[in-house]
Amino acid sequence: MHAENALTSRSDLVREKLEEMIVEGAFSQGERLDEVKLSQRFDVSRTPLREAFQALAASGLLVLEPRRGAFVRFPALEEVFEMFEVMAELEAFCCRLASRRVTPAFLADLEETVVECRQAVASDDVNRYYHANERFHGLIYEASGNSFLGAEATRLHRRLKPYRRLQLNNRGRMAHSLAEHGRVVEALTRGDAEAAANEMRAHIAIQGGKFNDLIVSYRRTARKAG
Amino acid sequence: MHAENALTSRSDLVREKLEEMIVEGAFSQGERLDEVKLSQRFDVSRTPLREAFQALAASGLLVLEPRRGAFVRFPALEEVFEMFEVMAELEAFCCRLASRRVTPAFLADLEETVVECRQAVASDDVNRYYHANERFHGLIYEASGNSFLGAEATRLHRRLKPYRRLQLNNRGRMAHSLAEHGRVVEALTRGDAEAAANEMRAHIAIQGGKFNDLIVSYRRTARKAG
DNA sequence: AGATCCTATCTTGCATACAAGATGGTTGAC
């Protein structure tokens, strides 16, 4: 997956590393990132490091205060809910558009990811489920036929990655998620745009038991980070 | 509006200037931006200029090809349609959420922008209409109560600015737009979430006569840029 | 003549040097 990384620039490498570190909770909320220390740690100069800072600030993981430095920013729980609310709407819209352009080949691909997910559930393999799930959603973004929408959805999806991943660790979440995938596919197969959109919205939205799941996941990252 | 700009960094100033230049069509599609020439022109070093490049690349106005340089990228007409399609959905969602939290104060503010728009139409003042329109939409983003959604809507709104602005120059567009604002306000006043969302979607979406309006606007930027 | 390879030159990517603003501690005054 990351095989072609040999020639990427240092600022990109640093950006990826830093993003991973932040997301994995290597820093605490509000911590200031020291340019000199980090550049020494990554063995690069301050220039590419600062470029990485700016990219991360653009995606919301850092806040750059002029003349004061870069501070890591974990979204508040409330903000995470807000992001999921938007994600649900974007994905529902993808479904609505996709349902007009469904092809047998597309449905076959989608069905394949569902099978993969089912096997992951059977073997209780979170990693496998995670990847098949990525593919499921990615296929629907593509099938929307609106590549700008697809790109935006991918961006937000990526940003929500840590929370989604942690949610999967909650007992029973995988099986529920799988069933929801099935209902989306079924609606798409029937060509029912509204039903597909609604199923997808329900799949993403934080509601019912998922409230607690998310809160638990969130606390877990917060503890790690603190 | 831009009164506090005195203390902003050079890279921010350069970013703003460059963004304006690109949007106003100072460069042609695919043109490579020369770091040295531009840094001399803006009287800054290459460092802040490169930072500006990266910020502009992040918002899609430039494409950075490693070791080759920065190239200006105008979205294809198709991509502009896609962006409007997403914008329509985001704003419709804002309306749906906002309709649950409507307050008399909010409705009064909204009504005020409509009055302002009406006066702008009466005096055929595109600039005035443009600003009142900004305020109308901004109020609804805020009223959604989802600040992440509001920020995303603002971002996309900003990116579509040149096209929206040019559309207003098309004869009769202002009056139509005003009427649509009125219908949105009316639906919000009634508390009809679905109607409000639909009116807003129709207001933003590129359909009917707006097809031609947008194409004309687009050609105008393309000519200027070419 | 056409194509390919080599080289000179240009441009980017990165490192470092320097200047200006922010921070914190100490000293002095009230």
Place this chain on the structure above:
DNA sequence: GTCAACCATCTTGTATGCAAGATAGGATCT
């Protein structure tokens, strides 16, 4: 004893210098 102001120090923002990759032009070979 407390508050404020000043100075030393640290950190960021910017400029410049240097090395490696890209490009273009010419020379050589087929």
